[in-house]
Amino acid sequence: MIGSLNHIAIAVPDLDEAMAKYSGPLGAKVGQPQNLVEHGVTVVFIDLPNTKIELISPFGENSPILSFMKKNPNGGIHHICYEVDCINSAISKLTEGGAMILGDGKPKIGAHGNPVIFLHPKDFNGTLIELEEVRA
Ligand code: CO
Numbered sequence: 001m002i003g004s005l006n007h008i009a010i011a012v013p014d015l016d017e018a019m020a021k022y023s024g025p026l027g028a029k030v031g032q033p034q035n036l037v038e039h040g041v042t043v044v045f046i047d048l049p050n051t052k053i054e055l056i057s058p059f060g061e062n063s064p065i066l067s068f069m070k071k072n073p074n075g076g077i078h079h080i081c082y083e084v085d086c087i088n089s090a091i092s093k094l095t096e097g098g099a100m101i102l103g104d105g106k107p108k109i110g111a112h113g114n115p116v117i118f119l120h121p122k123d124f125n126g127t128l129i130e131l132e133e134v135r136a
Pocket of ligand 1: 081
């Protein structure tokens with residue numbers, strides 16, 4: 001069901017500093033910060049030839065990544081995102097299989113304007129998984 005790796009998200013305490021590291025010493029193509037109010041994060045995408053890196057930092061007082069930042073004050077890998085053809089059929093298959101979808105279980109619009117869901121890490125070896133609908 002899952003397709004390409006769309007991105008790996010790294011939570012960072014200081015977005016400007018992280019962007020400077022990627023555009024400077026690592027010489028990557030770094031995009032512009034976007035506030036995703038509904039998701040409680042500010043994101044910046046870095047384009048790599050075969051995938052993307054998503055730098056994320058908390059946005060707002062109820063950001064869902066605040067507890068992660070408390071446990072990982074220097075930042076760390078937060079989630080990985082796989083592409084799926086159809087988010088609704090992915091939701092059906094996963095919930096039938098007993099997996100837990102975070103939040104209200106319904107897709108939200110993600111950073112690329114596509115529907116996304118997040119799967120509970122306890123069901124997937126301690127990895128928070130984001131699924132993004134990317135239509136071919
Ligand atoms: Co993501």
